[in-house]
Amino acid sequence: MTSTLAPSPSASPDSSPRPAVTIVVVPRERFSYTQQSLASIYQYTNLPFELVYVDGGSPQSVQSYLKAASIERDFTLVRTEHFLAPNQARNLGLSQVKTDYVLFVDNDVHVSPGWLEKLWHCAQETDATVVCPLTCIGQPLHQKVHLAGGEARIVLELKGDQTRRRVHEKHYFVNRPVAEIQDQLHRRVCEFAEFHCVLVKRDIFDQIGPLDKKLLSTREHIDFCLTVSQAGGSIYCEPDSVVTYVPDILYRWSDLAFFMLRWSDEWEVKSLKRFRKKWDLGKDKKDKYFRKRFKRLGHRRHLTHLRQLIHRLTLGHSVPWLEKGAIYLERQLNQLITRRYKRLYHESSQQQSMTKVPG
Secondary structure, three states, rough: OOOOOOOOOOOOOOOOOOHHHHHEEEEEOOOOOOHHHHHHHHOOOOOOOEEEEEEOOOOOHHHHHHHHHHHHHOOOOEEEOOOHHHHHHHHHHHHOOOOOOOEEEEOOOEEEHHHHHHHHHHHHOOOOEEEEEEEOOOOOOOOEEEEEEEEEEEEEEEEEEEEEEEEEEEEOOOOOOHHHHHHHHEEEEOOOOOOOEEEOOHHHHHHOOOOOOOOOOOOHHHHHHHHHHOOOOOOEEEEEEEEEEEEEEEEEEHHHHHHOOOOOOHHHHHHHHHHHOOOOOOOOOOHHHHHHHOOOOOOOHHHHHHHHHHHHHOOOOOOOHHHHHHHHHHHHHHHHHHHHHHHHOOOOOOOOOEOOOOO
16 A cells, blocks of 8 residues: 555644644544545645544554554554454544544545534534534545434333333435535534544533443444433534545455454444443334344345345346355354454453554
């Protein structure tokens, strides 16, 4: 991997003696977009910032690139030799933050010109606790909506003489072309943001504590936003700020191994059970919200990779028995990967080596 970096950011009218924002970059599900993502941050950000990069077990080529980049750019590089769940990585990054705001961004996000400035201005003008951008998905960049804010709350339903707690969740403008809904996009109060990219007041963590490390792979953004709202904080979406989450079909083993652990059946089950218990949502075993998610265990792995591989092997023909058998075998492999990770790294999962190399 080459280490071509974008030019250093220029001065901004918003410049201050000390940056007010620390960008914390964490692994989401792969490592192969590391260079493009980091280069976009330095190319398109004019507001002064600190940067903490959390590298959870990336392969040698990425590790070398990040070490060189940290020297050139003078940012804090935190590395573990094992993979990290996203909230584990965010908490490691958060422990290094001294600024008034922290911005969490995944390592597969490509930002656009003015992205951070626009989030910052929204936070200053609204006194928001949390601000998210318009998050798009895929290539070409910044053209298809992944999320433009949404709704997330616990609702009470009365059935007979019993009251049940349920999750209400709604995403705005999912998979819509940006060009078709441009006139409907405006700054608004919302109830949740996703961790692809989110600006947060640092002092909210003094109230609510660190992110929940028991949420290993799913519902962590809903949990965080429910907690912020419960603490009296406010959440905004600022669609003038645009970033894009860039997924990919993974062929590198270093990416695939992390992806399979990140979206493993065990991590998803543990996360869903933790979320259900934490928010007292476990009384109704037929709850559609959880039944749907337990039924779809592994769908990210199967849909994104396994099905693509089978289609290539069968020249695009549908072979249900082959797909069913492949899914069964993949689940066995997934269990082996999860058990191996737990055996090797369970005791050391809270340890990390940190390097801050001056430029």
